[in-house]
Amino acid sequence: MDNEWRVSAPDRGSTRYAAGDSSYDFFLLRTATAEAVRDATALEPERLIYRRGPGEFLGELSLLTGQLVFLTVRVVTAGTVVRISAPELRRVLAEQVDIADVLIETFRARRELMQFGVQIYAPCAVVGLDVSDELRPVVELEDGTRIETSAVVAATGARYRRLDIARWAEFEQSGCIRYAATELDLRGYESQPVAVVGGANSAGQAALSLAARGCTVHLVVRSADLEAKMSAYLAGRIYAHPQIHVHTRSTLRDLQGDDTLAAIVVTSEGQRFPCLRGRRHPLRLHQAGGDRRR
Structure with missing residues (x-):
């Protein structure tokens, strides 16, 4: 373990960092439980913002931006924690991009919630x-x-309908199949061949977002007309984009590849043919459109 990664066992009631601190450390909770509170003022009493337990972490976006701390965090159940200094955390995130993506997205989500006074109870x-x-x-x-x-x-969240195609789960687990085109999902897709399955607005938006990253996009649509379920404005942008190839009257039938997805096969008006094959990079597949169910 690095010298800047220290294991300690803080007592119940001890403060890890307090509102107004100019700097603080990142904490991984092994067995301890801690809570973050907004300090009492002359007009408002102390307010609980969130509670964290074993397996979770303490820290906010200010760890990376250098802003002053605006919450006080104290231990409510004694246990062990791993303490990581801010410079060491920045070094780790620079080397481990996947961890950095998850951590930064969590930091941002917490900040959005706290701006609206949301109190978070987790895990529970x-x-x-x-x-x-x-x-x-x-x-x-x-x-x-x-x-x-x-x-x-x-x-209760959304559950996505998986297509009944051989090896779907295998390629999904390897990261070759996604169900959204958020900023986080698009990272690592730049200039790669991508297929988007679906014909509604979400599929069109995903295709345009991917094309903007330099991807060659094949849009696989079951209907005969792209405007059947997609807005005319969006369909027009897709038809005009040189990086997007639209396959209407088409259905995804097969997935091919070894460890990663290398090609897909579609049927179009009863004929079966290879639609897209990755060359230097593995093929990525987005399922979009009206395929999300509650």
Whole structure:
């Protein structure tokens, strides 16, 4: 373990860093639990922002930007933590791009939530909902916490429909199949051959985003007309883009390759033919369109 990675066992109630600190360290929680609070002011009492447990980390985007700390973090359950200095963290992130992507996205998401005063409870499970008072429902957490609120939104997430094609799960696990074209998903795709399966607006937006990164994009659409499910404006941009090749009346039938996806096969009006084959780079496949289900 690097000299700047130190294991310690802080006591319950001890502070890891406090609002106003000019610098602080990054903490990995092994067995300890900690909470971040916004300090009390003359007008407002102290407010819990989030709680973190074993397997999670403490730190915000200010670790990388050098801004002052605006939350106080203290230990609520004694245990062990791994402490990493800010310079060492920056060195690790520069070398491990995949870890950096995940960490920075988490930092940004937390900052967005905290700007709106969101209190985060994680990790924890909801075990009950007390609606004895219809105007003030109470959410019951696994650790015994009761959260009184005015409304409850059950966000159970999205489940994507996988195509019934041989080796789909294998290529999905290897990272060759994606279901979105966010900034994080697009990284590493630059100038690579990509196929987008779908004919709705999300497929069109994904195709344009990928083409903007220098990708050669093949858009596989089941309908005869791209405008059947896509806005005319978006369809026009796609037809006009030299990097995007549209395959209408087409259905994905087969995936080919060894460890990574190398080619796809589609049928078009009953005829089967290789649609796209990667050369120097592995082929990437985006499934988009109306294939997301709750």
